[in-house]
Amino acid sequence: MSEKKRFHFTGICGTAMGAVAAAMKQRGYTITGSDTNVYPPMSDFLRNQGITITEGYQSENLPADADVIVIGNAISRGNPEAEAALDRKLLYMSLPEVLKEYFLHGKRNFVVSGTHGKTTTTSMLAWLLRQAGRDPGFLIGGLPKNLGQGAYFSPSGFNVLEGDEYDTAFFDKRSKFLHYLPECVVMNNIEFDHADIYNSIEEIKLTFKRLLNVVPRSGVAFVNGDDPNCLEVSANAPCPVKTVGFGANCDHRIVDVSYDRDGSSFTLDGEPYTIQMTGEFNVRNAAMATVSGQFAGLSIAEIRAGLASFEGVARRQEVRGEINGIRVIDDFAHHPTAIKLAVQSLRQRYNGSRLWVLFEPRSNTTRRAVFQNELAEALALPDFAVVAAVPDLHKIPENDRLDPDKLAADIGLYGGHGRYVQTVDEIVAIVAAEARPGDTVAVLSNGGFGGIHGKLLESLKECAPV
Structure with a gap:
């Protein structure tokens, strides 16, 4: 061409x-x-x-x-x-076809896949390579703070790509990541998601199997050794497979994990590392970036320095401001598992703080009833959960819609404290009136949520004592 x-x-x-x-x-x-x-x-x-x-x-x-x-x-x-x-x-x-034809062939392509953690792990690995002077190209579905942009293409031999299992185009219903010519695949985890294009977890597992089918024998797949779906998908893969995780049977085992407000530390294959983020899932992400970096040829010292200096990704537990001792956090979590992990991480980071979660069910999956119970279970974990109106609900078939009233009630059945509040202004008014110094307010959405972050900070400022 x-x-x-x-x-x-x-x-x-x-x-x-x-x-x-x-x-x-x-x-x-x-x-x-x-x-x-x-x-x-x-x-x-x-x-x-x-x-x-x-x-x-x-x-x-x-x-x-x-x-x-x-x-x-x-x-x-x-x-x-x-x-x-x-x-x-x-x-x-x-x-993806343009990427394959004009940017990826002949290169060492590292493709990070999975239901959760793709953006952070891809950003980490791209930063490790850049910090070590390898000048990688990258394509990331977010804004890494260290890199300053979500996509960049270099003349170097390396590309790091966030491997999305979503379909490619109206004329190509294969997953995007099947076009990326991977030498190395990271498989963080596999769960049901994208209910608008997948009918079952089996369909999702099939597309991940197809991904491993295009990894060369000279390449490698690093898979989550603690995830049964990942183990099933990779069981008969034609490429080398290495497991990464906390379990005793993992090829690369994570041990000696500790968390504090400033970050986390862990040991992998006998080597200690630190990152500026908290949460078990971020330690997993860092472990995947570490083994991938080693496969790319980085030294332990280069990896250790890169992880320690990685500042995270915008909208991933990003502190948007603190007024009157009440901190407002922006986070992208919207899948039930991601919500649970976000709550776990925020508990570790802000131990003793009352935790609010303001949740906007915006994705194609969370607007549907498929996770009606799972969302209630996840949103029962914070001290207070506020469920916002479902955007564009009319676009979802009536018998397939999430019921936010029922969701709020079910949060209570799981032992939490849930409310369904339709408008952003009403949510802001409730939080401004009821939050107290020391509280953490986490805003969870994969969209803009009506500018709620700025509105909330402004309202808290007006309520602050003079």
Whole structure:
């Protein structure tokens, strides 16, 4: 495909789409793009790269001389540009296909997969390689504080990619990670998720088996040795498999773990490490990054220094502010297991603090009834749980919808204290009135939650004693 020179990106303002478009522009390709959501910082970033962006989708946006139309994951049939590409019999590709063809082949690609912990583990490993002078390319579904951006493509021999099991495009229902040419796969854990595209845990396990089927015999898969689903999926893999975890049978065993407010320490394969984060799941993430870094050729000293200096990822237990002794934490957790792990970590970090969890059921899975009971069990763990309204509930079939009233009541049945409060302003008013100095308020959502963080901090400021 080396003769292809002119690319049009439909959905260019997505984080990954924009980063790849800019990287291709820097390599000399002619790039145009369109999106319905054209706003800073991505719009400024792309225009500074000399890329013409059109707001809104229409067939006329496709240049007459375009060689390839890159169609984003959010684009579906009926989109005017997708329909035009089909009608004109143009060559169209998904973003993962573009990555494979233009950025990944011939490289050492490290793909981090699993239901939880992908973003943090990918960020850790990318930072370990960068800190050690290896200048890796990376694609991460979040904003690592050390790296300053979620995607970057370098001329080095290394790429670190967050391996998403979500589907690739409307015309390719395989998981994105199957396109990433992995030499090394990290499999953090496997649970049911993405209820909008998977019908069962068995379907999810099948796609992870397919991932291991494309790891070469010269590569390796590091799997969670404490997760039965990971062990099942990797049992007959054609590539080398090494288990990582706390269990006595793990090939790389985590021991001597301790936590305090400033971070965690642990020993892996006889070597001590420290990280600036708390929680068992973050220790697991660090252990996976450690063994992957060793496979990449890093020394123990390089790994130890990289882990100690890793500052985390935006929206992962990020302190947004503290007013009158009440701290407000932003966290991305939305799956029941992730909520449990977030609560565990916050308990360890802020021992003795009353813990509030403000939960917005926003993801395609948590808006559905599939986790009705599991969410109640998880949200019973903090001292107080407030469940917000379910966004775009009308888009979910009526018999498949999460019932937030029932969720709040069931939290009480599990021994917690739950309330269903529909609006952000009402939630802010309740917390501002009832929280007291020393409390920790964790906001859990995979979206913006109506700007609740800033509104809450402002309200607490108004309530603070003069």
